[in-house]
Amino acid sequence: MVNTDAILLVQRLRAEAARIGFAATGIAPATDDPLRARRLEQWLADGCHGTMEWMETRLDHRRGPQSLWPAARSVIALGMSYAPAADPLALADHPERARISVYAQGGDYHDTVKKALKGLARWLVAEAPGAEVKVFVDTAPVMEKPLGEAAGIGWQGKHTNLVSRRHGSWLFLGAIYTTLDLPADAPHADRCGSCRACQDACPTQAFPVPYRLDARRCVSYLTIEHKGPIPHDLRAGIGNRIYGCDDCLAACPWNSFAQAASANRAFLPRAELAAPRLADLLTLDDAGFRRLFAGSPIKRIGRDRFVRNCLIAAGNSGDVALFGPVAALVNDPDPVVAEAASWALDRLVSVMPVP
Template identity: 75%
Template structure:
C-alpha cells in the first residue's frame, strides 16, 4: 500500500493527472469484444489490429510476466470550444489532441521516468511502458483501474477530466494493490451518438472505424469514400464532435500542461496555405506534431475535401493547382473539390 501511495505522488509530480492500478487479469471481456469487432471488419484497413489481436487481448498475451498494470492519464482538456471553427469554411479543423506537442513523445518520457522510480523503489521488479504504439487495451484497462469508464463513444470518460485524457501504461511484475473499477455513468445520454457526422456508431459502446472521421483522415490511406466527403465538413485531422458534446466535460478544468498548449498555427490553419504545402514545407509546419506521421499526401487530400465543402470560390485556384499532382489520391480529390466548388457557384 505504501509503494502505491508513493507511486501516485510521483506520478502527479511528473505531470500525470490521474493514476490507477489494475491486476493484469483485469478486463477479460475486452479480448472477446476485440475479436468480434475484428470479425465484423470494423477496423477497416488497420491490419495491424488483426495481426496483433492475441497479444492485445490481455496484458499477459503481450508479456506473460506482468502482474499489475499502472494506468496513467494526462489531461489535455481545451480551454475553449473545440467545435468553434466548424462554420469557418476557409479554415481546417484539427483535433484538439494534435494541436500541441506529440503526446507519444511527451508521455513516453514521463512514463520512463516513473518506471525508473518504480524500479528503484522496489528493486528486483521489472517494468515495460506503453503509450499508444503497442498492442495494449488502454481504455478497458484504464476503466478497470478506476480512471473512468468507456463511454458510449468508446472513449474514456472521467468525472474529473471529461473526455480529454491521454492514456499511458506501465506493466510491472509487482503485485500492487488494485483500485476498484469505475462504474459507467453515461446513463440515458446519447449526445455523442447523435453528434457523429458520419453515423459511425452502429450501437452504443460500439464504433465502426470505417465510418469515423478520425480514421478516415488519419489512418485511411486511399481516397475518402464519397458518402463521407460532405459530412466531413472542414475537419482535416481527426474529429472531436463525439468528445466535445459529452456533458461530463463541464466538470473538466482546462489543462495547464504546457506540452499540450495549442500551437497558434494549428488552431485554425487556412486551407489555402495547407493546399500549397510540398513535402518539405509539410514537414517543417508539422515538426514535433503527431500530424507529421500521416505525410503530406493524406493531409492535402483531407484539405481538398474541406475545400470542396467550403463553397469558397477563392479556393478554386489552390485546388486547380493540384489537379495534376503526381499523387493520384490528391489529383482525384482535387477533381472532386473543383466539381463541388463549381456546383456551389451555380446555386
C-alpha cells in the same frame, strides 16, 4: 492479508505520478479479461477496424496484459490531461478554416507521455528493487481504454473513449506493466446513463449502437489511418475537419468538470495550427509540410494524405476563393490527391455564380 508496504508504495507512486504531470493514476490486475477479448475478436471479425491490419495481426497480444507479457502482475494506468481552453467546435461555422483535433494542435503526445512514463518507471524500480517494468503509450498492442476503466480512472463511454468524472474526455492514456503485485483499485462504474449526446454529435454516424465504433465511418480514422480515397458518401460529413474529429468528445456533458489549467503545457495549441486557412495548407509541398508539422503527430500521415484531407474540406467549403489552389492540384503526382482535387473542383464549380 493486507500488504502495508505495497499500499504505502502505491500512495507514493500516485504522488510521484502527479508531480511529473499525470492527472489520473489507477491500478488494475494484469490478468487477461476473456469478455474484453471476445468483444475485440467480434469487432475485428465484423471488419470495423477498416484497413488497420496491425490490430488484427497482433490480436493475441491484445487479449490482455499477460498475453503480451506473461510475467506481468499489475498494470498502472495513467492519464495526462489535454483539456482545451477554447471551444473545440468553434471553427464549425468557418469553412474557410481547417479544423484540427485538439490533441494534435500542440506537441506530439507520444513523446511527452512516454518520457513521463519512463521517468515514473525508473522511480518505481528505484523504490522497489528487483521489480521489472514495461511502458506503453499508443504504439504497442495494449488496450489502454479498457485498462483505464479496470483501474478506476474512468469508464469507456458510448463513444468508446475513456471518460473521467474529473477530466472529461481529454486524457492521453499510458500504461506501465510491472511484475509487482500491487493492490488494485475498483473498476470504474459506467456513468453514461441514458445520454446519447456523443452518438448524436457524430457527423458520419460512426456508432451503429452505443459502445461500438465502426472505424470505417469515423472521421478520425478516415483522415488519419485511411490511406486511399475517402468514400464519396462520407465526404460531406467530414466538413472542414482535416485531421481527426472532436465532436463526440466535445459533446460529452462530463467535460463541464474538465479544467484546462490542469492540462500539460506541452499540449497547448501552436498558433499556426489553431485555425489555419485552407488556402495556405493546400499549397504545401512535402518540404513545407515537414517544416510546418515538425514535432507534431500530424507529420506521420505525410503530405499526400494531409493535402487529400484539405481538398475534401475545400470541396465542402463552398468557398469559390479556393478554386485556384484546388485546380493546381488536379494533376498532382499522387493519384489520391489528384482525384480529391477533381472532386473538390466539381463541388466548387457547382456553387459558382453564373456570369
